[in-house]
Amino acid sequence: MAYARWRHILMESQRHALKAVDEWNCSTGNYSDFLTHMHKAWHYLLHAEFHKAKIDYHYSDPKTGQQQLIDGEPKAWDLDRCLKERFPDNRDAVRLNGELFVALRNKVEHRYEHNLKIATGGRAQALVLNYEQEMVAHFGTEFSLADQLRFPISLQALTAEGREQLQAAAKKLPKHTRDLVAKFEAAIDPAVREDLRYDYRVRLVPIIGSKTDADLAINFVKLDELNEEERKIMVEAGRLGTVIEKTKHVEVADKDKLLPGRVASLVEEQLIFEFSVQNEHAKMWRRLGVRPVSGAADPYATNAKYCVYSEAFGAYVYTPDWVKKIVREIGTIEKYRAFFGREPRMKKVTPFPKQAGVPELGIAQQRSKSA
Structure with a gap:
């Protein structure tokens, strides 16, 4: 089967991307090779995009308007030019991330490769993720490399001692290399420097508790899916650079989980x-998609923030966050009407005979007294 030329270019791009990630993850990998292969991966990716879109990506002679030739072949745009054409906004985080690595590729000294790899780790992660997102956005999910890449196993970076060694290594970079990064980033808006598309930094927190079949070794948390308190904790931990060294945990089955009747009472x-x-x-729970219906093929397919499947009891149990969410959703008469489309059933209060000298009791007091 004959493929279009853009597809052949894209296949070459993917080959270089996979080679680059292999170089990064391998303990004996070469950082300059990572830079070279990711440079080529991005270069070919943008050429494939331009070719598919029928955009001429070759240099022209300013005098004649004819294509410039090298050894009889049209001279294609270099990566720096491709980035400018693809991302015309010079404040774009993806473009700036790519331009930083174009500059670094020409400044790598072999003896400082390990130190530079440590110092630019978050930016390198962003370079690879941006590549994947750009490719999928233009060519579809069938070209995704996600199923071919794995999270690397690491030793140093997961301990406090390892973190100190990494920080020390980063400080050993030669001044001209540090200055290159510093000067490059000094011209960037602070908001862009904090953009994950420019510098992708993550915090690794061990997952404790019972595991389900749906769990992966790495789970990504989206800030917009957290409540305000959880989001504040996560953001603050990210700013402080907190490292969790050791957690002592005693397994308790279904700890802090609630049965439906208890949920209803608390609400x-x-x-x-x-x-x-x-x-x-x-x-x-049906309308909000918190859990599957009883007898579903995959009973574990729940929103774990609100509900989990208890294998021990063969039943669904709920979290305190589910109680809070219910109250937020239908906690007033107006919200109840909007959600259910009917009037709520008001609580019935049985009045006590009024006795001389005894004040009337409120709802909660009456319930307590009657209990």
Whole structure:
């Protein structure tokens, strides 16, 4: 089967990208080879995009308007020119990330490769992720390399002692190399320097607790899916650079998990109307997609923030966050009407006979007294 030329160019781009990641992850890999292969990967990727879009990506003679030739072949744009054409905004984080590595490729000294690899790790991660996203955006998910790449196993970076060694190594870079990065980034808007597309930094936190079949070795947390308190903790930990060295954990089955009846009781305590398992709770987890229906092929396919499947009991149990979410969703009469399309059932209060000298009791007091 004959493929279009852009596809052949893209295949060559992918070959270099995979080779680059192999160089990075291999303990004996060469950093300059990583730079060279990622340079070529991006170069071929953008050429493939231009070719598919029928954009002429060759230099022209300013006098004649004819294509410039090298050994009889048209001279194609270099990567720096390709980045400028693809990302015309000179403040674009993807473009700036690529331009930094174009500059670094010409400044690598063999004896300082390891130090430079450490100092630019987050930016290199962004370079690879940007490449994957750019490729998928233009050519579709069938060209994704995600299923061919794995998270590397590391020793040093996962301990406090290792972190100190990495920081010390980064400080050993020669002044002219440090200056190159410093001067390059001094001209960049601070907001762009913090953009994950320019510098992709992650925090590794060990996952403790029971495991499900849906768990992967690496799970990504999206800040927009966290509540305000959780997001604040995550962002602050990211700024402080906190390293968790050791966690002592005693496994307790279904710790802090709630059965549906308990969920309903906790919710109702915070409302002025009734909330039951059958009338409200079941409808809410269905509509909000918190868990699959009973008998589903994959009972573990839950939103783990709110609900998990207990294999020991063969039932679904819920988290305190689920209680909070229910109250946020339907905690007022107006919200209840909007969600269920009906009027709530107001709590019934049985009045006590009024006795002389005894003040009337509120709802909560009456419930306590009657209990």
